[in-house]
Amino acid sequence: MTVRGGAARASLRSVAFAGGLLLGAAAWAQLLPALQRQALAGDPTVAGAEAQVRAAEERLAQAQAALAPSVSLSLNQSDTRYTEAPAFDLRRFGGKQATFQVTQPLLHVASVHGVRSAEASAEQARAQLQQVRADATVRLLEATFDLLKARDALALTDAQRLAAQEQLAAARRSFTVGNASVIDVREAEAKIDTVAAQAIAARADLELRQQVLAELAGREAPELMDRGLTGERLPELQPAGVLPWIADAQLHSPQLMASQRALDAAQAEVQKAWQGHAPTADLSYTYTKNSDTGTVTSLLPRRGESGQVALAVNIPLFAGGATQARVRETMALRDKAQSDVDTVRRNLQLQLRQSFSAALSAVGQAHGLETATHSLEVAMQANRRGYEVGLKVNAEVLESQSRLFESRRDLSRARYDAWLNFLKLKAAAGRLADGDVEALDLLLVPVAPATLRGRVPERVPGAASAAGERR
Numbered sequence: 001m002t003v004r005g006g007a008a009r010a011s012l013r014s015v016a017f018a019g020g021l022l023l024g025a026a027a028w029a030q031l032l033p034a035l036q037r038q039a040l041a042g043d044p045t046v047a048g049a050e051a052q053v054r055a056a057e058e059r060l061a062q063a064q065a066a067l068a069p070s071v072s073l074s075l076n077q078s079d080t081r082y083t084e085a086p087a088f089d090l091r092r093f094g095g096k097q098a099t100f101q102v103t104q105p106l107l108h109v110a111s112v113h114g115v116r117s118a119e120a121s122a123e124q125a126r127a128q129l130q131q132v133r134a135d136a137t138v139r140l141l142e143a144t145f146d147l148l149k150a151r152d153a154l155a156l157t158d159a160q161r162l163a164a165q166e167q168l169a170a171a172r173r174s175f176t177v178g179n180a181s182v183i184d185v186r187e188a189e190a191k192i193d194t195v196a197a198q199a200i201a202a203r204a205d206l207e208l209r210q211q212v213l214a215e216l217a218g219r220e221a222p223e224l225m226d227r228g229l230t231g232e233r234l235p236e237l238q239p240a241g242v243l244p245w246i247a248d249a250q251l252h253s254p255q256l257m258a259s260q261r262a263l264d265a266a267q268a269e270v271q272k273a274w275q276g277h278a279p280t281a282d283l284s285y286t287y288t289k290n291s292d293t294g295t296v297t298s299l300l301p302r303r304g305e306s307g308q309v310a311l312a313v314n315i316p317l318f319a320g321g322a323t324q325a326r327v328r329e330t331m332a333l334r335d336k337a338q339s340d341v342d343t344v345r346r347n348l349q350l351q352l353r354q355s356f357s358a359a360l361s362a363v364g365q366a367h368g369l370e371t372a373t374h375s376l377e378v379a380m381q382a383n384r385r386g387y388e389v390g391l392k393v394n395a396e397v398l399e400s401q402s403r404l405f406e407s408r409r410d411l412s413r414a415r416y417d418a419w420l421n422f423l424k425l426k427a428a429a430g431r432l433a434d435g436d437v438e439a440l441d442l443l444l445v446p447v448a449p450a451t452l453r454g455r456v457p458e459r460v461p462g463a464a465s466a467a468g469e470r471r
Helices: 002-028 031-042 044-065 109-177 182-217 222-226 242-252 254-277 322-388 394-428 434-443 464-470
Strands: 070-084 089-107 280-292 302-314
Touching: 031 044, 031 109, 031 182, 031 434, 044 109, 109 182, 109 222, 109 254, 109 322, 109 394, 109 434, 182 394, 242 254, 242 322, 254 322, 322 394, 394 434
Parallel strands: none
Antiparallel strands: 070 089, 089 280, 280 302
16 A cells, blocks of 8 residues: 555646646747747837838829829908009909819729839838848847757866866876876876866857847846756658759749739739830810909909819820930830839848758758767766776866767757748748747757856756766
C-alpha cells in the first residue's frame, strides 16, 4: 500500500507539473504577435504606406467625381447709382439674381480612363502596404532571433567558463599529486581568461541586440530572455523545390503586384492622353430667377424666371502640340513601368532562390550540427577520462571543450537561421501571414527561469550534458 501510495503521489505530482507547463505555455503565448502589433503600429514606414493608401483612395474618389453630375447655386445682388446729364438727376436702383444649374457629363472618355488609372494606383498602394508590413514583420523576427542567438552565445560562454574552471581544479589536483605539470595549470588559467574575454564581447553584443529589438518593437522584451528553440523542430520546405515557390510568387507577391498595378495605371494614362483629341459633351439644366427695382432705361420694377436645357459639345482642334507631347510622355512612363515590372520579377526570383538555398542550408546544417554536437560530447567525456588516467594532456581536454561549445553555439544559430530564412522565403512569395508568427510563438518555449531581469539563464539548450559532467 505504501508503494502504491507513493506511486500515486508521484503520478499526481507529474500531472500537476505537466499542467503547470501547459499554463505556462498559455501565459507565454502571444508574445511575438503582441510585439508584431506594437512594431507595426509604431513603424514609420508602415504609417507612411497607410497614408499613401488613403491618398490613393481619395484620388480615386476625385476621378470618379469627374463622371458624376455637378450642382451649383449662385446668388448675385447689385446696387446701382445712375446720374444722367444735363440735369444730373441721381437715380438709384438694385437687382437680385439666383441661378441654379445641374450639369451631367455625357461624353468624357478621358475621365473613364482616369478612373481606371486611379483604381490601379489604389491597388498599387494597397500592395505596397502589404509588402511594407511583411518587411516590418521580418525585421522584427530577425531582431528577435538575433537577440536569442546572442543570449545563447553568452549562456554557452558562461557554461564554457564553468567547465574550464572545473578543468583547472582537476589540473591543480593532478599537479599537487605529481600527475601533471604546471603547464596544465597555466593552460587552464589561460583558457579561463580567454573565455572571460569572449563573455565580455558576448554581453556587449547581447545589450546591442536588446536595444535594436526595443527600437523596432517600441518597448523592451525581457520575456524573450527565458524562451528559445530548444527542440529539434525545424521548418519543412514544402514544396521542396524552388520553382513552385517562384510560380507561387508570380501570383501572390505584393511587390510584384504593386509593380504590375503601376504598369496598369501607366497604360490607362496613355489611353487618357490619347483622348485629348476626342470631343466632349455635357448636358445641363439652368434655372434663373431675377428681380430688380429698375434699370437705366426703365423706372418700373421687374421680376422674372427662366429655365434652360443645353447640350454643350466641345471638339478640340489644335492645342499647340501639347496633346501629342502628353501622349509621348505617358508612353515613355509606360515603358519605364514595364521595365520596373521586369526588374522586380528578376530580383524576386533571385531573392526566392537565395532565401530557399539559405533555408535549406540552415536546416541541413542544423541536422549535421546535432549529430556533431552529440559526437563532441562523447569525445569530451573520453578526453576527460583519458586525462584522469594519464592518456590525455590538459590542452586536449580544453580543445575538446572549445569544440563542443562552439558546436552548441553554431547549432543554436543554425536553428534560428533556418526559421528566419524560411519566413523570409514566405514573405518574398507573399505567403507570410499572422498565423505564421503565432505558430512560431508556440515554438519559443521557456528554456529556464531567469534570476534577474535581462540576465541570461545559466543553462541553455545543449548545456545539460556539461552540467551533468560537472556533477
